[in-house]
Amino acid sequence: MTRQRYTADTITDDALDELYETANHGWRRGDEWKDRALKAEAALERLTKWCDELDTYARVVLKDDSAENPVAANIRARIAEPKETSTP
Numbered sequence: 001m002t003r004q005r006y007t008a009d010t011i012t013d014d015a016l017d018e019l020y021e022t023a024n025h026g027w028r029r030g031d032e033w034k035d036r037a038l039k040a041e042a043a044l045e046r047l048t049k050w051c052d053e054l055d056t057y058a059r060v061v062l063k064d065d066s067a068e069n070p071v072a073a074n075i076r077a078r079i080a081e082p083k084e085t086s087t088p
Contacts, residue, residue, distance in 0.1 A: 051075055
């Protein structure tokens with residue numbers, strides 16, 4: 001069943017109020033999603049910084065400029081973008 005389409009001549013005040021309420025609800029939900037995304041990005045940034053600190057510590061302790069902390073390497077591997085695995 002399709003919803004009724006309104007024109008400037010046929011829309012009522014109640015229908016217009018309903019349309020605005022629906023739009024406002026969508027905008028608020030979008031704002032909530034944006035807030036969650038920003039918090040997730042900040043958390044990933046903190047985690048990445050901590051991984052860098054772990055690597056720096058490993059390089060000092062092992063006296064090897066290419067040393068990588070295994071915990072940091074594992075975290076980076078787990079949060080990396082998944083690679084395409086499908087075949088053509």
